Amino acid sequence: MNPLELAGIEKRFPGVVALDGVDLDVRAGEIHALVGQNGAGKSTLAKILTGLERADAGTFSVDGRRVRPRSPAEALALGIGAIHQEVDLVPELSLAENLLLGREPLRWWGSDRRELASRARRALADLGVEVDVRRAAKDVPLGVQQQVCIARALSSDARILIYDEPTASLGSAEVERLFAQMRALRERGLAQVFVAHSLEQVFALADRITVLRDGKRVGTFVARESSPHAIVEAMLGAALGGAPERRASTAGHAWFEARGLARPGVLAPIDFALAPGEVLGVVGLVGSGRTELARALVAADPGVHGERLVDGAPVRVTSPRAAARVGLWLSPEDRKVDGLCLGLSVRENLALGVQRRARFARVSRAEQTELAERWIRALGIAATPEQRVGTLSGGNQQKVILARLLAAEPRLVVLDEPTRGVDVGAKAQLEARIAECAERGLSVLFISSELDEVVRRARRVLVLRDRRAEVLLVDADVAALRRAMAGGETAGTAPHTMVPPGGRDAE
Amino acid sequence: MSALRELARKPLALSCAVFAVLVVLAGARYDGLVSAAVLSNLIEDNAELGLAALGATWVLIGGGLDLSIGSVCACAGIGAAKLIVAGGLDPFAAFALVVGGGVAFGALQGLAIERLSLPPFLVTLAGLFVARAAALSIELESLAVSHPTLAALGDARLRVGELSIGPLGLAWLGATCLCAFALASSRFGRRVRAVGGNARAALHFGLAPARVRIELYALSAGFAALAGCAHVVYGGSGSAIAASGLELEAIAAAVVGGTSLAGGVGSALGTALGVALFGFIQTVILFEGTLGAGWTRVAVGGLFLGFVALRKVLETWVRR
Ligand SMILES: Nc1ncnc2c1ncn2[C@@H]1O[C@H](COP(=O)(O)OP(=O)(O)OP(=O)(O)O)[C@@H](O)[C@H]1O
Ligand SMILES: [Mg+2]
Numbered sequence: 001m002n003p004l005e006l007a008g009i010e011k012r013f014p015g016v017v018a019l020d021g022v023d024l025d026v027r028a029g030e031i032h033a034l035v036g037q038n039g040a041g042k043s044t045l046a047k048i049l050t051g052l053e054r055a056d057a058g059t060f061s062v063d064g065r066r067v068r069p070r071s072p073a074e075a076l077a078l079g080i081g082a083i084h085q086e087v088d089l090v091p092e093l094s095l096a097e098n099l100l101l102g103r104e105p106l107r108w109w110g111s112d113r114r115e116l117a118s119r120a121r122r123a124l125a126d127l128g129v130e131v132d133v134r135r136a137a138k139d140v141p142l143g144v145q146q147q148v149c150i151a152r153a154l155s156s157d158a159r160i161l162i163y164d165e166p167t168a169s170l171g172s173a174e175v176e177r178l179f180a181q182m183r184a185l186r187e188r189g190l191a192q193v194f195v196a197h198s199l200e201q202v203f204a205l206a207d208r209i210t211v212l213r214d215g216k217r218v219g220t221f222v223a224r225e226s227s228p229h230a231i232v233e234a235m236l237g238a239a240l241g242g243a244p245e246r247r248a249s250t251a252g253h254a255w256f257e258a259r260g261l262a263r264p265g266v267l268a269p270i271d272f273a274l275a276p277g278e279v280l281g282v283v284g285l286v287g288s289g290r291t292e293l294a295r296a297l298v299a300a301d302p303g304v305h306g307e308r309l310v311d312g313a314p315v316r317v318t319s320p321r322a323a324a325r326v327g328l329w330l331s332p333e334d335r336k337v338d339g340l341c342l343g344l345s346v347r348e349n350l351a352l353g354v355q356r357r358a359r360f361a362r363v364s365r366a367e368q369t370e371l372a373e374r375w376i377r378a379l380g381i382a383a384t385p386e387q388r389v390g391t392l393s394g395g396n397q398q399k400v401i402l403a404r405l406l407a408a409e410p411r412l413v414v415l416d417e418p419t420r421g422v423d424v425g426a427k428a429q430l431e432a433r434i435a436e437c438a439e440r441g442l443s444v445l446f447i448s449s450e451l452d453e454v455v456r457r458a459r460r461v462l463v464l465r466d467r468r469a470e471v472l473l474v475d476a477d478v479a480a481l482r483r484a485m486a487g488g489e490t491a492g493t494a495p496h497t498m499v500p501p502g503g504r505d506a507e
Numbered sequence: 508m509s510a511l512r513e514l515a516r517k518p519l520a521l522s523c524a525v526f527a528v529l530v531v532l533a534g535a536r537y538d539g540l541v542s543a544a545v546l547s548n549l550i551e552d553n554a555e556l557g558l559a560a561l562g563a564t565w566v567l568i569g570g571g572l573d574l575s576i577g578s579v580c581a582c583a584g585i586g587a588a589k590l591i592v593a594g595g596l597d598p599f600a601a602f603a604l605v606v607g608g609g610v611a612f613g614a615l616q617g618l619a620i621e622r623l624s625l626p627p628f629l630v631t632l633a634g635l636f637v638a639r640a641a642a643l644s645i646e647l648e649s650l651a652v653s654h655p656t657l658a659a660l661g662d663a664r665l666r667v668g669e670l671s672i673g674p675l676g677l678a679w680l681g682a683t684c685l686c687a688f689a690l691a692s693s694r695f696g697r698r699v700r701a702v703g704g705n706a707r708a709a710l711h712f713g714l715a716p717a718r719v720r721i722e723l724y725a726l727s728a729g730f731a732a733l734a735g736c737a738h739v740v741y742g743g744s745g746s747a748i749a750a751s752g753l754e755l756e757a758i759a760a761a762v763v764g765g766t767s768l769a770g771g772v773g774s775a776l777g778t779a780l781g782v783a784l785f786g787f788i789q790t791v792i793l794f795e796g797t798l799g800a801g802w803t804r805v806a807v808g809g810l811f812l813g814f815v816a817l818r819k820v821l822e823t824w825v826r827r
Contacts, residue, residue, distance in 0.1 A: 073713035088708035090701045
């Protein structure tokens with residue numbers, strides 16, 4: 001008898017079958033990965049497990065007992081805790097209050113603060129986390145917030161933990177720490193379900209892997225006897241074509257140049273130049289200034305110094321709007337915040353991007369639908385043009401944001417972690433699409449923590465360290481990037497160096 | 508200096524500072540303005556608004572909005588007066604009844620908001636009309652109440668040094684302390700802050716945000732009804748057209764005191780300060796003495812805006 005058994009789970013939303021007869025069993029002391037393309041139904045399944053949604057059909061049992069949790073509270077009472085993609089704590093409450101919310105130790109005059117703090121401290125110490133539990137949740141790093149979520153679930157005696165893309169907002173050190181903790185919990189005999197897109201992470205952690213495709217279970221694989229290749233094939237239902245080869249960039253004249261781009265206290269002055277069709281990679285450890293550089297370029301924050309030259313002439317950029325007017329667009333790292341109008345349809349969201357370009361011309365309804373269909377096909381978005389963006393799966397929402405950005409036909413886009421939360425198949429599509437745009441002259445500033453992706457796409461890579469430009473590497477491999485990020489590499493070139501025509505591909 | 512900055516980051520501390528500046532300035536201009544007698548009157552005169560504002564504070568912290576406060580207050584006032592005059596009830600029994608009625612009315616609004624997932628703005632706006640209509644259907648004219656208990660209440664005073672505080676002032680100050688405590692360290696208070704701060708997280712944590720919000724609307728209407736009772740005690744009469752616009756004054760008082768319209772943040776002491784600011788502005792105008800009735804409102808609005816602007820200036824200056 002397993003701690004968690006699901007059989008024939010079905011869930012329909014208007015117009016979509018999100019889950020279609022899914023079986024899943026999770027053993028004690030097991031990390032069970034749940035993988036699949038965007039919209040495959042992973043989050044829906046996780047929501048059913050945690051009582052946020054209810055299955056239309058199928059059976060759900062915990063320790064052999066049939067259950068039907070109707071709220072997270074009921075799921076928690078059954079011993080099912082959840083760690084969600086967006087770390088969700090109440091920002092204004094202290095860590096201790098967050099950890100024990102609803103279960104505070106009480107005295108006759110109210111809650112016992114000292115006891116509250118000491119219990120919270122113990123629960124966190126149990127996970128090896130040292131932090132002042134009286135600090136407000138909003139004042140501690142995301143990684144710590146997530147630890148509080150885990151401690152919370154554990155301290156309410158959860159024996160089954162569901163993680164929905166838990167690494168999506170963490171830096172690599174924090175990811176390592178989370179994994180160490182999950183392994184320790186496995187030793188304690190907990191059953192853990194792990195939703196993820198990175199197969200590297202899945203194979204590093206999971207004992208078994210269940211693959212979903214279009215709401216159906218394709219199969220469950222034992223990790224040790226399987227391979228990433230087999231999993232990808234199961235996910236896509238076909239072999240994945242090799243990632244598109246990098247094209248030789250016709251390194252023409254630099255049309256765009258940034259000189260002394262800086263934000264005092266946040267980013268030291270940085271220079272770089274971009275040729276039409278060029279992809280410039282930007283890498284660095286968490287906190288090295290990658291996102292700051294992206295935001296500084298389009299003046300997303302106040303107090304940015306430095307010059308931007310377009311076609312040799314300086315332009316005034318004081319806001320992202322002004323940046324867009326001269327063709328510079330940012331796709332921000334945190335797309336939830338300022339990304340999409342969740343209440344509007346996919347078509348309307350895409351039309352918003354295009355309308356800014358053609359300020360007076362009316363874009364007809366038919367044109368809009370055509371546009372939406374084109375991008376849905378191009379990026380493999382699992383949606384219809386008229387579907388409300390709020391009902392899309394997390395990964396598909398990100399694709400819509402990218403589609404809107406590219407549909408606006410910018411001259412330079414800054415892509416900050418564009419493939420985070422996007423499945424493997426879509427990643428390849430996305431890369432191909434970016435390559436295609438680049439061929440037509442789009443310049444890309446490509447920020448990513450997935451170094452192989454960067455190496456594949458970009459010839460020149462700007463390495464940031466401690467909020468300044470460390471070095472500019474040309475045709476470097478992953479190992480060289482790693483070394484430079486850690487601060488060991490010196491054999492680079494000056495940031496202005498352009499790739500000589502031909503470059504490595506011609507060798 | 509850094510400790511001062513840290514302090515100034517708290518909205519409540521900022522409000523206090525600006526208020527203090529205002530008091531010093533006004534005190535220098537008008538003789539006898541800063542005195543125990545004026546403070547005593549200020550407390551007693553503003554108990555009605557103070558009680559209503561406490562309810563508004565709770566709802567705002569929980570991420571909601573209650574526009575029915577003024578109407579519920581008037582309805583409770585006229586209802587209580589009618590019960591005493593026509594029904595021959597003891598005032599306290601009448602007060603208990605109307606407060607109970609208020610709580611039920613608020614819970615009903617909360618149910619409509621949560622179960623039908625309607626915007627609080629619309630539901631409580633409807634509540635505003637309904638409660639006002641109910642008040643008018645009880646009695647069109649204002650209803651004078653004379654009862655020995657009320658007379659005794661009106662004369663009762665607690666003297667602390669030079670201060671003399673009546674039963675209404677005591678009720679307001681007591682309720683404020685109670686709410687301050689409940690918000691800071693009761694289970695309910697923490698739940699409310701959690702639901703207002705991040706409803707999704709609260710739901711994931713196993714709280715029931717819908718239930719908490721329903722309780723909040725009940726609480727707010729309960730406070731509004733209590734304010735209506737205070738109105739009867741204070742003026743010796745109930746009136747169906749009293750307290751129009753009270754909800755906005757209550758919300759403004761809460762916001763001035765550092766309560767966030769976005770939910771999750773706020774304090775009962777801050778709200779008391781906000782109410783005191785309103786009372787103080789009115790007192791200042793009274794001392795000025797030459798303003799016509801219409802200009803009084805303009806002056807209140809102007810001074811209020813001045814206060815908020817000054818606070819904002821100070822805030823940006825501190826943050827720099
Ligand atoms: N509330 C809803 N209304 C309508 N459709 C929905 C709703 N929630 C989810 N869906 C649909 O159900 C399908 C499965 O979504 P789900 O969020 O489970 O995908 P996922 O596997 O988590 O994808 P991702 O990797 O992108 O997060 C999608 O097609 C999505 O559009
Ligand atoms: Mg998902």
